[in-house]
Amino acid sequence: MDEKLHKSAYGGFSIVSVAPSRANQIDSNLVNKIKALQASESTNCQGISIDGMIKAGKSLHGKNSQSGYTTKYFENSRQTLEKLSVESDFRPPLIKFSAVKEPKPRSDETLTYRMFQSDIKLVRTILENAGFIATEGHDWNLLWIGHNPKPNFYEKLSIYQKISHFPNSFEITRKDRLCSAIIRMQELFGKDSFNFTPETYNLPEDFSLFYNNFNKEKRSVWIVKPTCSSQGKGIYLIDSISEIPVEETCIVSRYISSPLLINSLKFDLRIYVLVSSYEPLRIYIYEEGLARFASEAYKPGHKGNRFMHLTNYSLNKKSENFIQNEDFRLDDTGHKWSLSAIIKLLESHGINTDLLMKNIYELIIKTILSCESTVLETTHKLGLHRTNCFDLLGFDVLVDNNLKPWLLEVNLSPSMATDSPLDTYIKSNLLADMFTLIGLRAYDKKKDGYGRNRSFSKTNAKKPGPSRSQSPPTLKKDSVPKKYREVLRETLEEQERRGHFIRIYPSKGTNFFDQFFTTPRPLNQYLYKAIYIDMMQETDPHHSSIYVSTFSSGFRQDYARHAFKIRPVTCSVEPDISYPPISQPKTYQQRQVSIETQGKNALPEITSSDDSKNKCRACKESQNICPYCRLLKASKEEKIVITGDDILMEYLARLAQVLKNTKENLLKSSWKFRLNNFISHPAWINSDIDQKIWKRVVNRLQEMKDRRRKLVSVLKKKKIVLEDMEKEDVVIGMLRKFTSSELEDILRVSTKSTALEVVKCLIEQENGILSEMLCQGIRQTVEQQDLDSPNFEETEYDKHAFATQIHRETLREKFFNNKAPVRKRLQAAK
Incomplete structure (x- = not known):
């Protein structure tokens, strides 16, 4: 560690630690292995096209170059937006935000914001510099809330009011819910398609399953985390089953023991993701992010050393080895770097970072898809307009020594603390760009009355929508529904306000992910077709063939029999909330x-x-x-x-x-x-x-x-x-x-x-x-249970379950009035 004299504010000098002056290092043998792996991976690329967008990981104060395709795309999109523009736009004017170093508030009584269970100084500063004033009332333009809001927060909103979270977005931000959501997607579409999270179990519910897998391997290391905590609290490593908490609710994940190391230190990436809409789905990633380093050199073992294995900033800043950033322009020094500094270092070693970022983009999209149906269903029930909510999420990604990104967790309200110049620079630009992109408008609910006349309710939210059998409309003006044209215009307008955000969904090639929606979304399909096929005059690479995921051996055989027969069908008429009919009553x-x-x-x-x-x-x-x-x-x-x-x-x-x-x-x-x-x-x-x-x-x-x-x-x-x-x-x-x-x-x-x-x-x-389960699977299950135990209660439905193994002619005669023990009946059935 180097030291230098630093002149203090009081005129004296003090000795402070600074970053090492030597060049940052990555093991050369590891670099050669990564290059070989990338050569084989690049030949099997499907899905999102990295050439069709601006690349993340470029410094905010640098110039991000555009490819020829990207330049043409932005030109065509502006021409399309001009055609979609209306002569009389009655919407209130948009508000533009800027990142500032010092608070310079200016008051506009018509613009209000409310903080609820959250008080972030940087958020207040950026809003007040744009003319907003704080309020505790209900006539706010923006509600910034620190947790997942309760349903009453979404009642009677104007289309111009914004809330900083979608309902039920905690489905991916709680660690236990994220585990369940990913497992569900793996069961539906195969593990190979959703293999970006470590093997994880919810305890105590999955303890028996975890116990069996734990004992299959010797010297395996696992990491235990509370289900809903942050800042590294309550996290520790285990290598013995006796260390598992018996009564606590937590998750346990397989520890990634071979992380990519820089200067022998473990690190993870904080990626900022903005979801501006779920109908249609629009996902953005910020160009810049953070890399957080552990403060002690990584060595296998030493599971009790938290400064070695955990990368949380709130933990490592307490280490005596921790080096704080002192200048945002020196973003590759100390124990917190920028994302662009990591990308620059990898590229200096000849590593293709396009593949890394492509995999991170797809990881983000698939994670959002795992909660998409739940969030969208809830927004419909609450009668929300598609523009009422937004989510700024913090994705924590660990890169292993094969350059494979692993999702560790998703943060509902990522920290906006500004303890260093690098934090202030990145996060202030992030918030300013985000508020500009989501389209906050200078709207006064009391004066203009938009909330009363144009607010959405549960009754008018349930209008007939396109069914699964309907194909997305074409771009011809006379055949495109008004809603579709409005959505296209909103998407292109939002794109013009993107700042340093990069839209990763929809983007070129993302129609590949249509197969992973649990319910088909015609609006998403229309938007992709309008932008990337009609506007860019290209063919659809995923339209002429059916893509089949690679499944595990047991799942593949069963899935193949009915994969294209049993698919969720979109209701042509949304069911009423009070009376959700299975049939059309x-x-x-x-x-x-x-x-x-x-x-x-x-x-x-x-x-x-x-x-x-x-x-x-x-x-x-x-x-x-x-x-x-x-x-x-x-x-x-x-x-x-x-x-x-x-x-x-x-x-x-x-x-x-x-x-x-x-x-x-x-x-x-x-x-x-x-x-x-x-x-x-x-x-x-x-x-x-x-x-x-x-x-x-x-x-x-x-x-x-x-x-x-x-x-x-x-x-x-x-x-x-x-x-x-x-x-x-x-x-x-x-x-x-x-x-x-x-x-x-x-x-x-x-x-x-x-x-x-x-x-x-x-x-x-x-x-x-049911009949298939009874015929093929019930016998094995019953034989494993102590059915003669006094604790086993035989119900009328149990009689049905075992009766189906006997000839139908004797069904009612033998079982409905038979009082014999179940085990004897099963033996008779055999």
């Missing part, structure tokens, strides 16, 4: 007419196919009557109406019971895939990806029951006859006489009251998921 007047005219004595007509109709006519007088006609006949005898919802609720109750008694690690990947498609369908309200599968199925069942109760309550107020609905016990008793396979057959043809697009994930296969 009749109005109350239509239902009343239906009850009076039909006499409450018939199931919905068979509408699935002509073959089904012919079969039912043929079996009316036959001894082998089909399940549907058996149920139809029984309902006529009892004078009740059985709906498709009744059948589905009975089916889900049985399915939940079987799943509850089956360990999840014994479920086939194909079963998990089909269940996830059913559970995560947009028709449902609840979002519960962190729960076990059987609990999620129970939640869907409960949601249907709640909807039924609400409907009954409303009908009673209208004094409509409800004799058929009040015979619930009779309906349940009748349905329990049918096997699971027979219920599946009935569901296939009773599509008039049950939306096939929702339940087809469960019944589209020949046997249906």
